[in-house]
Each structure stands twice: as C-alpha cells, then as structure tokens.
Amino acid sequence: MSSPGIPLPLKTEHSAKDRLYWNFFNMIPFLIGSIAIARDSLKWVAVYIGIALFFFLVIEFRFACTHCLYYIRSKGCVKCMMLSGVPKIFKARPGPHSPFEKAVTVLGALPMFLFPIYWLVRDPLLLVAYIVSWTLFFLTARRYECVRCLNFECPMNRVPADVKKEFEKGDNLSGSFEISGKGILESCSGRCASLRVKHEFKDFLYWNFVTLVILFSAGLAIGISSTGWLLAYIFIIIFHFNILEQRFFCTHCPYYVEGGKRLRCMMNWGWPRHFKPIPYPPGKFDLVITTLGFIIMIFFPLPYLLKIPSLLGAYFVSIVLFLLTIWRSECPRCIYFCCPFNRVPVEVRKEYEGEN
Template identity: 80%
Template sequence: MSSPGVPLPLKTEHSTRDRLYLNFLNVIPFLIGSIAILRDSPKWVAVYIGIALFFFLVIELRFACTHCSYYIRSKNCVKCMMLPGIPKIFKARPDPHSPIEKAILALGALPVFLFPVYWLIKDPLLLGAYVVAWALFFLTARRYECVRCINFECPMNRVPAEVKEDFEKKGGLSGNIEISAENIRLSGTDRCASLRAEHEFKDFLYWNFVTLTILFSAGLAIGISSTGWLLTYIFIVIFHFGILEQYFFCTHCPYFVRGEKCLRCMMNWGWPRHFKPVPYPPGKFDLAITSLGFVIVIFFPLPWLLKVPFLLGTYLVAILIFLLTIWRYECGRCIYFGCPFNRVPAEVRKDYQK
C-alpha cells in the first residue's frame, strides 16, 4: 500500500459524526473558560457566551464562512462540521478573502480566546487545561481535517496544490474520505484512503501529547497526596508500556519491525527493541495480559483523582478524546490487523497480505 506521505482524498461533505466529534473538541475549552469565570460571576459567563456566539454566528459566518465551499454548496442551512443547521443569513461569496475581512476575523477571534484569561490565571490548573484543550483542537483539526478540506481559502488549509488543481479541474466532484473497502482498494487514485504502512516522527509527537495529557492529570492527582505513590504509578506506567505491552502486544505488530534497533511507531518512537518480532497475531493470553495491564494503568490513579474532581474530569475527557480520535482516524487504516480495535475491512486485509 502507501507511505504516510500519500494525501488523503478531499471531503466534500460532513457527516453527523464529523459534527459531533469536532464540536465536542471545540466545546471543551469554552467549558473550561466558563467554569473559571463562573467562580467569580455568572453575569460575566453570560457576557463570555455572548461574545462567542457573536463571533461564530456573525463575524465568522459573514467574513469567513461565506467564502467557504461548504457554505456555498449548502442550500438553506449551513452544512459543515462546525456550524451545522445555521441559516444562511449572508450571501455566499466565492471570491477570495479581502485584507479587511482577514483583519476583522483576527480582531473578532481575539476576545473569544483572551476573554477568560483574567479568571483563568487565578487557577493554574484551569489555565493549563484551557491551553491544552485549544492545542488538542487545533492540532487534531490541522492534522486530520485540514489536509482534506475543500475550503482552500482557509489559512489553515493544508491540501497540496496539485490536489487542489485536480479537484477544481473535476468541478469539485472529488469523493469523501470514508474508510471503506472500495476506497482502500483504489490505492494510488485520488479517491483512496490508503493504509498507513509507516509512521513518522510527527505522529509520535501528536499521540504522545494526547497520552501525556492523560498521564499528567493522573500523576498530578497522586503527587498532591503522596510522592511515594507517584513513583509507584510512574513505575507501573513504564513497566506496562515499556515491557508488558511490548512483549505481549507490540511484538505481533507489523510496525514493530520498522526501523533498525529502535521502534518507529506512533506510540513508541526511538524505544529500544528488546524483544524479537512474532510473525503471527496475538493470542487470547497475549490480549488478556495486555488488557489487564491497561486496566491497572487506567484504574490505579482513581482513588486520588476522586479527591480532585477537576483532575478526574480532565482525566476522563482526555481518555475519551484519545479513544475517539484513534478509532476515528487511525484504526481504519492501520496494518496491525491482529489488534482487536482494527477497522480495516477483511477483504482489504487479504489483499494487503497478498
């Protein structure tokens, strides 16, 4: 199949799952900001909500969305991943953004991001969570959505120039990136969602950033009460991911043999390969041991997290984001077919193995 550099096909439409997932990511920083403000004054929360609504429903809709292909394609209501069902109260403008429109957008966005900072700096935990939440949203959108978005006017758009030209020549008829057997089999065409044969260092950076969000919130909750138990938790995490998971799960993975002396996968980049690859899928015993290790890692910090509700919420939301994101964007094109979460169709697996 393909290398990680092969561009994914453009997404001409958004599904309900797209809207739910991206809006879930988007609402998290707003919720954190609202919590910080609410501790001081409910009235200022109302002001904050008003500022956000004015930006998204007026400024962004008029000065950004009207130039967007998704907006232009919609009939009566907007059909995009961020503002579904909003009436098209402004006229579509297929021409590029003017400098004035870009300036208005930038000035309009600043209050949305900066308004809650006054209250957030009073609580370093909330401030950190706020920054991380926005970082997760933008990194995820840029990494998985901006590379296949047909809104070429957006400054975050990362679709290669040749793909844009090809899309425009075809009159905007490129297919969506739904991970299906038909699309994956069409590897090498502009409609394929090809399997990921290799990982890159940037994959490792992204996924470990998401993972560290989980581990940091748990470690912080434990560390507040006991340094000894924190060291125990760190040992458990290192033992599970560095030894237990590698031996019983990773040795069966095709990515395990990538690289020379060190691993080259999105979760373990540069980690020494202590064990020999196993050329067959993991058995029930391997999966049971790996699952038990994950259960211990996940549930071990709960007694301490229950004492700090905010960290408990951060921990659970971070786990949910991790699972939703990896299931949505990675499991449908992963070549580790022995993994119980793999979503590549059976006929595509057979074709790849041949």
C-alpha cells in the same frame, strides 16, 4: 504502496459523527472558561457565551465561512463539521478572502479566546487545561481535517496544490471520505492508498502529547498526596509500555519491525526493541495480559483523582478524546489488522496482504 505523505481523499461531506466529534472537542475549552468565570459571576458567563456566539454566527460566518466550499454548496442551512444546520444568512462569496476580511476575523476571534483569561489566571490548573485543550483542538484539526478539507481559502488548509487542481478539474479525488472506511475504497490510486504503512516522528510527537495530557492529570493528583505512590505509578507506566505491551501486543504488529533495534511507531518511537517479532496474530492470553495492564494503569490513580474533581474531569475527558481520535482517524488506516480495534475493511486488508 503508499507512503505516509500521500494525502487522504478529500472530504466532500461531513457526517453526523464528524459534527458530534468536533463540536464536543470545541466545547471543552469553552466549558473550562465558563467554569472559571462562573466561580465569580454567572452574568459574565452569559457575556462570554454571547461573545462566542457573536463570533461564530456573525463574524466568522460572514467574513470567513462565506468563502468556504462547504458553505457555498449548502442549500438553505450550512452543512459543515462545526456549524451544521445554521441558516445561510449571508450571501456566498466564492474566491479568496480580502485583507479586510482576514483582519476582522482575527480581531473577532481574539476577544473570544482572551475573555476568560482574567478568571483563569486565578486557577493555574484551569488555565493550563484551557491552553492545552485549544492546542489539542488545533493540532488535531490541522493533522486530520486540514489535509482533506475543501475550504481551500482557509489559511490553515494543507491540501497539496496539485490535489486542489485535480479536484477543481472534477477528478475522482472529490470522492467523499467517510470514517466508516469508504474513503479508503474511493481513494485516487487504489483501495490501499490511504493506509498508513509507516509512522513518522511527527506522529510520535502528536500522540505522545495527547497521552501526556492523560498521564499528567493522573500524576499530578497522585503527587499531591504521595511522592512514593507517584514513583510507583511512573514505574507501572514504564513497565506496561516498555515491557508488558511490547511483549504481548506490539511483537505481533507490522510496525514493530520498522527501525531495526529501535521502535519506529507513533507511540514508542526510539524505544529499544526488547523482544523478537512474532509473525502471527496475538492469542487470547496476549490480549488478556495487555488488557489487564491497561486496566491497572487506568484505575490506579482514581482514588487520588476523586479528591480533585478538576483533575478527574481532565483525566476522563482526555481519555475519551484519545480513544475517539485514534478510533476515527488512525484505526481505519492502520496495517495492524490483528488489533481488535482495527477498522480497515476486510477487502482492503486482503488486497494489501496480497501486494505485500
């Protein structure tokens, strides 16, 4: 059975879901920057949009994308997760980037990232949201896309060297990995190879960073109005994750038994294991209690968030990103098959259970 280090099958094609997800993710920091600039001048918003379009459609397109296999293989219009449907106005250039092309790409990106800073520093909340949104974008891309991307010339590419060689030889690793789960079925060493049988500490760091974005938005809104209710909110969070969820949901999870007396899962790494594992699926009562806990935790800060629209927007957007990312990138690989959100195909579940 596979370990956390085994790579996912390479993605030879991007689906419509990929394009919608990544362009939505990419639009968030631009929207934040535009909101900050628009408070001063709509003309400068137009300039900001022009700078971004010039970078993506000219500089990046010419000096970076032309070396990408997704660009090279596309006919007529580009088919990739970010610029799908854009006409191929530049000649494809197979092979590595030159130092000049790398320098131009970096220099072209700097104005796009730095342009809104002048307006963002006037509003610390928007500045923090801008930095966090870009950080989340790059962390998520590096974690889930760069490990199976065919753009081997990209400096962020993380596909192992041996996998690259196998792909270039025409090995079966070139099978397309779709979020629907087909990629798991087409993996190079059996249908179960892409399942995540263990979590690592870096998984915990990533997912708790994403979760803290949600909780920080809510906590800040509550704290501005009342320190007492902020303490109550913190108590609700700790009680839900450490007691309620652990007892009624986590005890049924295969990851729960990892790590002895301390949990070793991507959400609760290092927390004490208060309850004994329960080796059967959660019942309706377990799911109802867990759901009620989440509902209370999500809706508790709303009265305070409604007073601060910027924090309300950050709260809901971060929840949407959390759910979309975990649904498309973790649920198709998770061995907690009894979870109502699990998306591992039935035949893969049966094969895994037969081998374990």
